[in-house]
Amino acid sequence: MALMLDDALLSSILDEVRPLARLGKVADYIPALAEVAGDKLGIAVCTVDGDCFAAGDAHERFSIQSxxxxxxxxxxxxxxxxxxxxxxxxxxxxxxxxxxxxxxxxxxxxxxxxxxxxxxxxxxxxxxxxxxxxxxxxxxxxxxxxxxxxxxxxxxxxxxxxxxxxxxxxxxxxxxxxxxxxxxxxxxxxxxxxxxALKMSCAELAKTFLFLARQGRAPHLAEPVISPLQTRQVNALMATSGMYENAGEFAWRVGMPGKSGVGGGIVAVVPHEMSIAVWSPALDNAGNSLAGVAALEILAQKIGRSVY
Amino acid sequence: MALMLDDALLSSILDEVRPLARLGKVADYIPALAEVAGDKLGIAVCTVDGDCFAAGDAHERFSIQSxxxxxxxxxxxxxxxxxxxxxxxxxxxxxxxxxxxxxxxxxxxxxxxxxxxxxxxxxxxxxxxxxxxxxxxxxxxxxxxxxxxxxxxxxxxxxxxxxxxxxxxxxxxxxxxxxxxxxxxxxxxxxxxxxxALKMSCAELAKTFLFLARQGRAPHLAEPVISPLQTRQVNALMATSGMYENAGEFAWRVGMPGKSGVGGGIVAVVPHEMSIAVWSPALDNAGNSLAGVAALEILAQKIGRSVY
Amino acid sequence: MALMLDDALLSSILDEVRPLARLGKVADYIPALAEVAGDKLGIAVCTVDGDCFAAGDAHERFSIQSxxxxxxxxxxxxxxxxxxxxxxxxxxxxxxxxxxxxxxxxxxxxxxxxxxxxxxxxxxxxxxxxxxxxxxxxxxxxxxxxxxxxxxxxxxxxxxxxxxxxxxxxxxxxxxxxxxxxxxxxxxxxxxxxxxALKMSCAELAKTFLFLARQGRAPHLAEPVISPLQTRQVNALMATSGMYENAGEFAWRVGMPGKSGVGGGIVAVVPHEMSIAVWSPALDNAGNSLAGVAALEILAQKIGRSVY
Amino acid sequence: MALMLDDALLSSILDEVRPLARLGKVADYIPALAEVAGDKLGIAVCTVDGDCFAAGDAHERFSIQSxxxxxxxxxxxxxxxxxxxxxxxxxxxxxxxxxxxxxxxxxxxxxxxxxxxxxxxxxxxxxxxxxxxxxxxxxxxxxxxxxxxxxxxxxxxxxxxxxxxxxxxxxxxxxxxxxxxxxxxxxxxxxxxxxxALKMSCAELAKTFLFLARQGRAPHLAEPVISPLQTRQVNALMATSGMYENAGEFAWRVGMPGKSGVGGGIVAVVPHEMSIAVWSPALDNAGNSLAGVAALEILAQKIGRSVY
The missing domain is CATH 3.40.710.10 (DD-peptidase/beta-lactamase superfamily)
Known part of the structure; x- marks a missing residue:
């Protein structure tokens, strides 16, 4: 049975993945990224119904990179x-x-x-x-x-x-x-x-990318950002090429279109349902947030969502 | 508004893509494949509700290859x-x-x-x-x-x-x-x-792969084929690696997990809804059925289905 | 029996390879090279004994490139x-x-x-x-x-x-x-x-590179250009890497250390004996002068010289 | 002034390179090679004048491999x-x-x-x-x-x-x-x-390959093995491709056409003068005998021979 989405659920997921942050490696090719604290951890979800949930450092801004x-x-x-x-x-x-x-x-x-x-x-x-x-x-x-x-x-x-x-x-x-x-x-x-070098928080990212879960429409804008067909296309590209070399592994584990950055942020989309942003600066070998991917995997399982 | 799925719809899709079969190239590395008539064209769909639809050469067997x-x-x-x-x-x-x-x-x-x-x-x-x-x-x-x-x-x-x-x-x-x-x-x-070298028809393939749309359960079998989690995993792999070099292009155009073979067959899955098999032997440069991909693209649009 | 080296021999070699110039392709990635007449053909040889021989357009300058x-x-x-x-x-x-x-x-x-x-x-x-x-x-x-x-x-x-x-x-x-x-x-x-973009003629190139045939000493300079050991090293590098992808083919056919440029010039060395420069702007697929390589091959055979 | 070639010179060269054998690694992909003693070291030279010199384990057979x-x-x-x-x-x-x-x-x-x-x-x-x-x-x-x-x-x-x-x-x-x-x-x-898997000693190899220093003729055979032109061609190939990835390095250091094997043997040729075989089983990263290459380098310097 899928669990109810709320702040407490997000918070419990962060607790579960927090130890992983210690296993990854914060991007260090420039000082401004290297000095970010490796134990930052945040997540935010916006649903197409207008709800927004958040936990951890979801309101702290970071470099969104890719x-x-x-x-x-x-x-x-x-x-x-x-x-x-x-x-x-x-x-x-x-x-x-x-x-x-x-x-x-x-x-x-x-x-x-x-x-x-x-x-x-x-x-x-x-x-x-x-x-x-x-x-x-x-x-x-x-x-x-x-x-x-x-x-x-x-x-x-x-x-x-x-x-x-x-x-x-x-x-x-x-x-x-x-x-x-x-x-x-x-x-x-x-x-x-x-x-x-755009600085945004998980909460801001989830809100920004919500149009990808709403067939191209942002809730507060009169004009569509892109068409429904274009929305499907962008999501398809994220699903097959959004996670560097690990698109297949990410699809396997998380089952959502997603895009990561070496700042440790990942944005993911459940079409017709929600947009998600997660942040943990420590990266795996492919350059994706180690705890971030794990948080999305657990979230997907707990709420029973996957596009596949 | 998405159209109603029935034999007539499938038939009209085949009519639309039939000219494409002439632009592709039937696999010719072995005589047994080379001699298949390039104008064969079939499609079959099985829904999780138990309906099956078919059109064209959907009941003729071919080499399912990959x-x-x-x-x-x-x-x-x-x-x-x-x-x-x-x-x-x-x-x-x-x-x-x-x-x-x-x-x-x-x-x-x-x-x-x-x-x-x-x-x-x-x-x-x-x-x-x-x-x-x-x-x-x-x-x-x-x-x-x-x-x-x-x-x-x-x-x-x-x-x-x-x-x-x-x-x-x-x-x-x-x-x-x-x-x-x-x-x-x-x-x-x-x-x-x-x-x-398994020989199967579109109708038989759609039926065979229906378990991937049903969380791992075939309708007529008591035991699950694989677990719901494994089903998502297999679909994820098909989505990211099922179409040779064109996984991204296929996701972009069709938006479904799919797997093709050089015999001209393609199997696709809409999780929780249906399995689809299409057959047209003429291939594009990446080795995927030219008319087959087009038929799936049109079908996806007409019935308004995409996982993304 | 090896032939005597003189202007007439060089001239006869040029006559033999002249038709090849028509089969190659003058470098055309910049206009200044593209407009060089494809039928230019020159050769010059300087011996360690102080003789210099020349034929064809040996005194016309061209872009020595690589x-x-x-x-x-x-x-x-x-x-x-x-x-x-x-x-x-x-x-x-x-x-x-x-x-x-x-x-x-x-x-x-x-x-x-x-x-x-x-x-x-x-x-x-x-x-x-x-x-x-x-x-x-x-x-x-x-x-x-x-x-x-x-x-x-x-x-x-x-x-x-x-x-x-x-x-x-x-x-x-x-x-x-x-x-x-x-x-x-x-x-x-x-x-x-x-x-x-150095502009030099075959005669000038042969003179310039004579030190590679004289253990590092130019005849008219008091100081050695490089040591005898360094000379062998440079010749060895030319022999194994001087002709782009065709070092082996050039060693096989000509048997001398050589270095070519896309201006159509090639410099070759017979250690202890002579330096050679040849020029014909039409190139083969690897970027070496088509008639130039052929001229060196014939010269090597006629005078019986090869390092191998 | 180049030194006189004799057994004592060869012996002194072996003494000089012996410590290197300890730095390399004996081929171990098959037991029969792995069990060869790493301190074996031999060299043999045959001149076109009919002299043969040898030192160390020059008469012990090994696997000539490549x-x-x-x-x-x-x-x-x-x-x-x-x-x-x-x-x-x-x-x-x-x-x-x-x-x-x-x-x-x-x-x-x-x-x-x-x-x-x-x-x-x-x-x-x-x-x-x-x-x-x-x-x-x-x-x-x-x-x-x-x-x-x-x-x-x-x-x-x-x-x-x-x-x-x-x-x-x-x-x-x-x-x-x-x-x-x-x-x-x-x-x-x-x-x-x-x-x-041919088993030969340095002395036998030097004798066998002497035809490459004698324009294709073995001293004891009536018929030429190959023509003078073919001999130059084979030597050219050895010079540009005989030492795996290190053809350039070998030409730079030794300056002779050569061919090595993972058994630790190397054959080298000074055209018109001599054939050389050296053996030391410990290999460098490119698969060439570490002490063997060094021995050839020293020999080339001491006798003042290089084709370049």
């Missing part, structure tokens, strides 16, 4: 025709680490999907082409989606990422060599790192 | 503990062609998942260890699942596959060199090719 | 200890295209050898660290080696290369991500492209 | 036209481990060169096609070349290799899948492992 790749994709889906996007980036799992150039070279500069670094950089390149102020636009839009006015970039993180940009610069230049990158590399990298 | 990889996995799940299976084969998408050795060598002989050739061969190797007559056992079990007594192997196909076994033999030997293959290579290849 | 990679390596060997160089770049054939990033990523940013782009970029990075004016220094040194005062960079080619620098920028950034690139990427790329 | 790949190639060169051989195997360095399948799959089953396992297996496949008794023929021929009547296969090693044949079987089957392997895999593997 979770922003979903946001930039959805932003691009509103600015480009479907064919324009998918001729420049694929829809399939890569089977490779998120920042590898091997496949990108073999496949002539077309990234496998928009949720690996190469793919997200192409999307940012497209946004740079069509938006007059891509960073400002993203910020306004995320504030709108979340309903929170003071969401902002952690400029220290963005600057720090840019100082460690070598691998992403290599990816961008490699795509440029194949004609699949049109704008100035430095400019687009700056945008990309700012998107990664 | 669709059998789901059957051998489920058979192994009944004979081995979870840990025993997943230490020998992974759960993640490969991002590579189904018969590639590149990743297998780099990853020390552990296949990415049980739905690429390498993974299915490991599963067959495990079945050979635990079953006294693996071919006979599979046949009995499929007859039980489908409720059809005369399902059998197409021995001409099996023999023909074995004569063209070089690539699969290379895969098996490579795994043996890493200690991940225990039985005689020829014996296991013979079993593997027999499983691929 | 032939300059030998020059930058030798320059670095004079500025760095052996261990300093070879901890940052390897000595073995790559077995990959000259501008591939695949191996570079797998091997953690350490290029296989100094004659592929990645390796030459590391060498340029090292020169940037130790030389106050790397471009001016190279120019002065090449003028000294060749004894020709007006050798210069084709700044149009250098500028044009820089505009098409994406692939090389990707390589440099990838090495930077592994800590194997220390200076500003743009600055080093500018140096690298200038070195590639 | 050194036999040169013998099988030369045997094939006498049975096939040049074009027949080189359409089935390349001439270029692989840049990959000797038993890798990655490149072989990417390059459609055509091995890079005849000195990696895949290439040698193709050569053995060709010998099987043209020779009625390939094992007996090789034995007779090696006895003829060495002038030693009791050279034989170590059948215990051959049998043991066959029991660990999985990787080589995978390679053979992969080539078969591309149509580049014509005979029965087991039969050809048996031949291949017997060739590897």
């Amino acid at each position: 979770v922003s790749k979903v946001l930039s994709l959805v932003l691009a889906m509103g600015r480009y025709d479907e064919a324009e996007i998918w001729q420049r980036v694929g829809k399939d799992p890569s089977g490779q680490p998120f920042n590898s150039l091997v496949q990108l070279e073999l496949e002539q500069g077309k990234p496998r999907n928009p949720f690996i670094n190469a793919g997200a950089l192409v999307i940012c390149d497209m946004l740079q082409t069509r938006l007059s102020a891509p960073r400002q636009r993203m910020l306004e839009w995320v504030r709108q989606l979340s309903g929170v006015e003071d969401i902002s970039y952690d400029t220290r993180v963005a600057r720090s990422e840019f100082e460690h940009a070598a691998r992403n610069a290599a990816i961008a230049w490699l795509m440029k060599s194949f004609g699949n990158f049109h704008n100035d590399v430095t400019t687009v990298l700056q945008n990309y790192f700012h998107y990664c | 669709v059998s990889k789901v059957l051998s996995l489920v058979l192994a799940m009944g004979r081995y503990d979870e840990a025993e299976i997943w230490q020998r084969v992974g759960k993640d998408p490969s991002g590579q062609p189904f018969n590639s050795l590149v990743q297998l060598e780099l990853e020390q002989g552990k296949p990415r998942n049980p739905f690429i050739n390498a993974g299915a061969l490991v599963i067959c190797d495990m079945l050979q260890t635990r079953l006294s007559a693996p071919r006979q056992r599979m046949l009995e079990w499929v007859r039980q699942l489908s409720g059809v007594e005369d399902i059998s192997y197409d021995t001409r196909v099996a023999r023909s596959e074995f004569e063209h076994a070089a690539r699969n033999a290379a895969i098996a030997w490579l795994m043996k060199s890493f200690g991940n293959f225990h039985n005689d290579v020829t014996t296991v290849l013979q079993n593997y090719f027999h499983y691929c | 032939v300059s990679k030998v020059l930058s390596l030798v320059l670095a060997m004079g500025r760095y200890d052996e261990a300093e160089i070879w901890q940052r770049v390897g000595k073995d054939p790559s077995g990959q295209p000259f501008n591939s990033l695949v191996q570079l990523e797998l091997e953690q940013g350490k290029p296989r050898n100094p004659f592929i782009n990645a390796g030459a970029l590391v060498i340029c990075d090292m020169l940037q660290t130790r030389l106050s004016a790397p471009r001016q220094r190279m120019l002065e040194w090449v003028r000294q080696l060749s004894g020709v005062e007006d050798i210069s960079y084709d700044t149009r080619v250098a500028r044009s290369e820089f505009e098409h620098a994406a692939r090389n920028a990707a390589i440099a950034w990838l090495m930077k991500s592994f800590g194997n690139f220390h200076n500003d990427v743009t600055t080093v790329l500018q140096n690298y492209f200038h070195y590639c | 050194v036999s790949k040169v013998l099988s190639l030369v045997l094939a060169m006498g049975r096939y036209d040049e074009a027949e051989i080189w359409q089935r195997v390349g001439k270029d360095p692989s840049g990959q481990p000797f038993n890798s399948l990655v490149q072989l799959e990417l390059e459609q089953g055509k091995p890079r060169n005849p000195f990696i396992n895949a290439g040698a297996l193709v050569i053995c496949d060709m010998l099987q096609t043209r020779l009625s008794a390939p094992r007996q023929r090789m034995l007779e021929w090696v006895r003829q070349l060495s002038g030693v009547e009791d050279i034989s296969y170590d059948t215990r090693v051959a049998r043991s290799e066959f029991e660990h044949a999985a990787r080589n079987a995978a390679i053979a089957w992969l080539m078969k899948s591309f149509g580049n392997f014509h005979n029965d895999v087991t039969t050809v593997l048996q031949n291949y492992f017997h060739y590897c």
Whole structure:
């Protein structure tokens, strides 16, 4: 029998997974991420009925990192025709680490999907082409989606990422060599790192991504964010490519479309029912939050939800 | 508004996709497959309520090929503990062609998942260890699942596959060199090719796979085939690795767990609702039935079903 | 019986290979190279006894491109200890295209050898660290080696290369991500492209590289360029890695250490005997001069010279 | 000033490199190799003038392993036209481990060169096609070349290799899948492992390979083994592909064409001057004899010989 969803349930799940946080490793390639306390742990759920539940550090903001790749994709889906996007980036799992150039070279500069670094950089390149102020636009839009006015970039993180940009610069230049990158590399990298440096809490993330559980509609916005069909498509992409190399393992254990970031955040969606955000900075080998994945797995079992 | 599921709807879908069959290419690596008429086209659906619908060549048998990889996995799940299976084969998408050795060598002989050739061969190797007559056992079990007594192997196909076994033999030997293959290579290849050479119709396949839409229970069997949790796991694997390199594209377009074979068959599942089988021998570049994928995409739209 | 080396012999060899120039393809990734006449054909030989022979367009200058990679390596060997160089770049054939990033990523940013782009970029990075004016220094040194005062960079080619620098920028950034690139990427790329844009004739190249046939000593210079041991080492590297992916084929056919450039030039060395330069802009699939390799093969046979 | 070649010089070189043997690792994939004493150390040189020098364990037989790949190639060169051989195997360095399948799959089953396992297996496949008794023929021929009547296969090693044949079987089957392997895999593997299991001493090897320093002629045989041009070609192949991944490093340090085996033997050639064989079972990471390479390096320096 599935349990009732409430704050107490979320809290008990956090208690169960807390020991795992000690086994993972906080991302340390930039100081601003390395100094985050490894024992932070939070979770928030928003249902399509309008309820929101939270536990732990659900209201503390952190660097959402690659979770922003979903946001930039959805932003691009509103600015480009479907064919324009998918001729420049694929829809399939890569089977490779998120920042590898091997496949990108073999496949002539077309990234496998928009949720690996190469793919997200192409999307940012497209946004740079069509938006007059891509960073400002993203910020306004995320504030709108979340309903929170003071969401902002952690400029220290963005600057720090840019100082460690070598691998992403290599990816961008490699795509440029194949004609699949049109704008100035430095400019687009700056945008990309700012998107990664969005600071949001679990509660804000769950609210922001609720439209993916509501066929593309945010409850407080008159206009749909994307169409129902596009919503299914984004969820499908998250399900097959949202967890770096571990999409299959995550589907197996959790059974929900999800997207993780190296800041330790994961957003997951139960279509027609709820959006979930979890945060624990210690990562597993694939770069996903160790306690975060476990929390989602237990939640899925306790409330009896899986898309499969 | 989602349409009513019935034979007429299925029939109209087949009419819509029939022109696509001419654009694909029938598998021709063995004569027995090459001589199948490219214009064959069939579909069948079984619902959890007990209804079955069919259209086109839904009652003509064909070579199910890699669709059998789901059957051998489920058979192994009944004979081995979870840990025993997943230490020998992974759960993640490969991002590579189904018969590639590149990743297998780099990853020390552990296949990415049980739905690429390498993974299915490991599963067959495990079945050979635990079953006294693996071919006979599979046949009995499929007859039980489908409720059809005369399902059998197409021995001409099996023999023909074995004569063209070089690539699969290379895969098996490579795994043996890493200690991940225990039985005689020829014996296991013979079993593997027999499983691929199972002859079944769309109607029989839909019936056989209905347990994946029913939390592991076949309607006519007293005992569950697998547990509800295992059912979700198998569906998750199909969703992320069931369509060769195109798992993401298939999730995007169709939104259901599915498994295809080079005979042109595809099985798909809407958990808690229905199992679907479609057949059209002409394949796309990734080895999936061209008209078959299109038929599933249209069906998903018309009945408003997607797991995402 | 080996033939006598003289201008007439060289001339007859050019006549023999001239038809081949039509089968190759002039490098066209930048206009300045693409517009070179495909029928240019020249050869020059300098012997350790002081004789120089020439035929065809041996006195017309062209872009030496990757032939300059030998020059930058030798320059670095004079500025760095052996261990300093070879901890940052390897000595073995790559077995990959000259501008591939695949191996570079797998091997953690350490290029296989100094004659592929990645390796030459590391060498340029090292020169940037130790030389106050790397471009001016190279120019002065090449003028000294060749004894020709007006050798210069084709700044149009250098500028044009820089505009098409994406692939090389990707390589440099990838090495930077592994800590194997220390200076500003743009600055080093500018140096690298200038070195590639050195304009020299076959006669000037043969004279310049004569020190490799004379145990490191140029006939007109008091100081040795490099030691006898270093000379053998550079020749060994040219023999195993000087012809892109075709080092083995070139050794098989020609049997001399050699280094080619996409401008169509090739420099070859018969240790203790002679240096040779040949030029024909039309390239084979591996990027080596089609008629140039053939001319060297015939020359080797006619004069009975091979190191093997 | 180069030193005089004699037994005492060889002996002093062995003394110098003896400590290195302790740093390497004796091949242990089969018991018959693993039990060879790691402190065995021998060297032998035969000059084109008819002198033979030796030191250490130069008269003790060991398993020549991949050194036999040169013998099988030369045997094939006498049975096939040049074009027949080189359409089935390349001439270029692989840049990959000797038993890798990655490149072989990417390059459609055509091995890079005849000195990696895949290439040698193709050569053995060709010998099987043209020779009625390939094992007996090789034995007779090696006895003829060495002038030693009791050279034989170590059948215990051959049998043991066959029991660990999985990787080589995978390679053979992969080539078969591309149509580049014509005979029965087991039969050809048996031949291949017997060739590897030839037992010879340094003195016998130096004598056997002397024809490569004498333009294809063995001093005691009326007929040339191969032509002068073919001799240069074989030496060129050894120079660029004879030392597994370390062809460049070996050329750099030793400067001679050479071929090594995991039994710890290396054969090297100074064209027109001498053949050399060295043996020390402890290997470096690339699979070459650690002390053996060092001994050749010192010998090359002391006698002032290098082809470069």
